[in-house]
Amino acid sequence: MDSDYEETTTMCDTNWVFLVEHCEEGMDSTIMNAVVDGEPVPVYFYAQAFGATAGPKLHGQSADTAIDYNSYLYRTPTPREFRMLCNLALLHQAKGIFPYNLCSYVSRPALMDSAYNWMANFLLDRHLIPFDAPYEEWVYTGRWPEHDTYDYSYVRPDAIPPWMDGFNPLYEIDNPPAWIQGNQKNWERWYEWLFEPYGILYSEIGGIMAGVKGIAPEMHDLWWCGATYRDQATITLDAASQPLHFVPPRIKVFEDSAQTGCWLFYVDRFCRSDSTPYEIGFDPDSLPAYADCSNRLLDHSRRFVMDGTWDAQTGLYTFPDTLDAGESRLVELFDPEEGLPADIRITEGDVRTIRPQRGDTVSAMATTAGNSIDILATFYNMGTEGTGGVEVMVYDSTESAQIGDTDTLRFAGLPYRPADSCRQTDSRRASFTWQTDSTDIGTHLITVSAVALPGEPNTADNSVDLTFLVRPRDYATSVRGDAWDMTEADSNPPDWRTSDIDTVYGDWDTSQATGWTDSVSGMFEGAVEYDSSNDRYRAGVALAVPDSAGAYIDTDLYHMLSIGIVGMNGDLGDESCTVWVRWKDSHGSWHGWAETTLEAGNGADGWEVLGPVDLDNVTGLGWGGDIASDLELRFHHDGFGPSPPVDPDDTLIRIGWVKLEETVQ
Numbered sequence: 001m002d003s004d005y006e007e008t009t010t011m012c013d014t015n016w017v018f019l020v021e022h023c024e025e026g027m028d029s030t031i032m033n034a035v036v037d038g039e040p041v042p043v044y045f046y047a048q049a050f051g052a053t054a055g056p057k058l059h060g061q062s063a064d065t066a067i068d069y070n071s072y073l074y075r076t077p078t079p080r081e082f083r084m085l086c087n088l089a090l091l092h093q094a095k096g097i098f099p100y101n102l103c104s105y106v107s108r109p110a111l112m113d114s115a116y117n118w119m120a121n122f123l124l125d126r127h128l129i130p131f132d133a134p135y136e137e138w139v140y141t142g143r144w145p146e147h148d149t150y151d152y153s154y155v156r157p158d159a160i161p162p163w164m165d166g167f168n169p170l171y172e173i174d175n176p177p178a179w180i181q182g183n184q185k186n187w188e189r190w191y192e193w194l195f196e197p198y199g200i201l202y203s204e205i206g207g208i209m210a211g212v213k214g215i216a217p218e219m220h221d222l223w224w225c226g227a228t229y230r231d232q233a234t235i236t237l238d239a240a241s242q243p244l245h246f247v248p249p250r251i252k253v254f255e256d257s258a259q260t261g262c263w264l265f266y267v268d269r270f271c272r273s274d275s276t277p278y279e280i281g282f283d284p285d286s287l288p289a290y291a292d293c294s295n296r297l298l299d300h301s302r303r304f305v306m307d308g309t310w311d312a313q314t315g316l317y318t319f320p321d322t323l324d325a326g327e328s329r330l331v332e333l334f335d336p337e338e339g340l341p342a343d344i345r346i347t348e349g350d351v352r353t354i355r356p357q358r359g360d361t362v363s364a365m366a367t368t369a370g371n372s373i374d375i376l377a378t379f380y381n382m383g384t385e386g387t388g389g390v391e392v393m394v395y396d397s398t399e400s401a402q403i404g405d406t407d408t409l410r411f412a413g414l415p416y417r418p419a420d421s422c423r424q425t426d427s428r429r430a431s432f433t434w435q436t437d438s439t440d441i442g443t444h445l446i447t448v449s450a451v452a453l454p455g456e457p458n459t460a461d462n463s464v465d466l467t468f469l470v471r472p473r474d475y476a477t478s479v480r481g482d483a484w485d486m487t488e489a490d491s492n493p494p495d496w497r498t499s500d501i502d503t504v505y506g507d508w509d510t511s512q513a514t515g516w517t518d519s520v521s522g523m524f525e526g527a528v529e530y531d532s533s534n535d536r537y538r539a540g541v542a543l544a545v546p547d548s549a550g551a552y553i554d555t556d557l558y559h560m561l562s563i564g565i566v567g568m569n570g571d572l573g574d575e576s577c578t579v580w581v582r583w584k585d586s587h588g589s590w591h592g593w594a595e596t597t598l599e600a601g602n603g604a605d606g607w608e609v610l611g612p613v614d615l616d617n618v619t620g621l622g623w624g625g626d627i628a629s630d631l632e633l634r635f636h637h638d639g640f641g642p643s644p645p646v647d648p649d650d651t652l653i654r655i656g657w658v659k660l661e662e663t664v665q
Helices: 014-031 079-091 184-195 197-219 475-480
Strands: 044-048 051-054 096-100 119-121 222-224 233-236 250-256 262-267 276-282 296-299 304-307 309-311 316-323 328-333 351-354 366-368 372-381 387-396 401-411 427-435 442-450 463-471 501-506 524-528 536-543 560-568 575-584 590-601 608-614 630-638 651-661
Touching (some): 044 079, 079 096, 079 197, 079 250, 079 262, 184 197, 197 328, 233 250, 233 262, 262 276, 316 328, 351 463, 372 387, 372 401, 372 442, 401 427, 475 651, 501 524, 524 536, 560 575, 560 590, 575 651, 590 608, 590 630, 630 651
Parallel strands (some): 044 096, 366 463
Antiparallel strands (some): 051 119, 222 250, 250 262, 262 328, 276 316, 296 304, 296 328, 351 372, 372 427, 387 401, 387 442, 442 463, 501 536, 524 651, 536 630, 560 608, 560 651, 575 630
């Protein structure tokens, strides 16, 4: 968003309207001209999900690093604006919608010395990490590039739209924490505040796209009516109620390719407020002869019948509706005297999973092997006629197997008489139990479906495909009951702060000032001193394993080792250390040390997820065939040979987590 012509800017001002309408004109010029042999060609729309938020282009040329807003090229949309863009694309007949883009990047990586360079923040940062992820997950990744000449750090969100005070009435940014120079935990609080707004769009985009995916398939064969009819419906807000910077909504009349009926699609473009009351109206004489005009509309968005009124004096049908910012609605004109045949519908947003062991807790489409989950599917009848004996099921295409039992549902039909019976769905829910185990680890394509009814108008939406992930079990989480995530101990912490590590040994710096630091929450922090007599860096940790035979590590089940780690030593090259492993069996005998292929990066931006490495294949480790009462990791780097530095640096070791997982059986 360019504000060269305004000293200040706010959502829905004249600049905003100009840009949105320019975007809509661009949609029309593309979509309306996409015709081959007289037939429309489907066009996809890539909705903006990025903004210019870092780099010299924004920081300006002054020494005080004030934000140069007049050079601002692109602005990150709010979630409501993003929803509006998607819905406007549907209104302008787009047949595919994709967010642009996922991964942030520097606009001109070959011109890092340019004062006009900038960095675009997208849904995720440069390393595909959510902006509002915990500090320990990104602090050592190099979220922005360091550069000697220009500053590529992210701009404070309270200094730029859409987060700055006064721009978006629906969002209020928190006050930043006080900056305490040299206080590293304060840095953590500061950056959590700074990046929380940057992560909002990614946090909400799933729900927005679910709404798009819920209605877009219903519009795949809908197109604007001819020029005589397409603008013959209205959507208005009472003039006396219009707020500051009000932007009128859009509405279009659609028809199917066979011209058997008419639909209305409308979008709220006023992004400064939710729950705006509108009135939708149309004159039946101004619509095509095949339009079934009445005081009832089938609401495809909310899946019920809307009631309206007929005014004999004006000759208009009118319907009240309330829309949130950026929201849309698809409604179908129909004749209540003829009614609507039963028509089953299910979309991705109608399916969720719960863990019965934990109560009615909504979860993502993922679980851990060994869990029993219930797949809850809500089916809707979009007809006013009822039906019985509708068989529904869940099928796992990956395993070519049915999940749970087939269920049978009965529908009464959408109520539409009298008027006060309207606005109620005709829905039924089915539940399917899936007891997962190690054989299910991996990604599954599952299909939730209903058997087609005789004479059903649209069977394409009787089923929905979903991706479901079954994760492997992690020993520490599943058996120990506490992941090795290096969380600080609440009481009586050891010197190294976390109880996820039982003991340490080797050449650790044991001082609190330079050795066992605590600059980042949820991270083990230690410093390995140089052993000049052996010309090496070497130190180890013993991971916490309960002192109970029933909680020891089953080495046949758990054998995939991975670790989130970085090392920092200015005297070393790209590699800071190699990970070695040893373990103690049920007889008290040690196996190892054995060198793995896990090599930690070096540098403040060298964070890596190492592994997983299969311990069964580590030479000299002898993993498997027993239980392990102890598991130790050692971090090793050979020294400098005959010419070491005068005063070699310590190697700072930072561990975010360790996992020991199973694999598919």
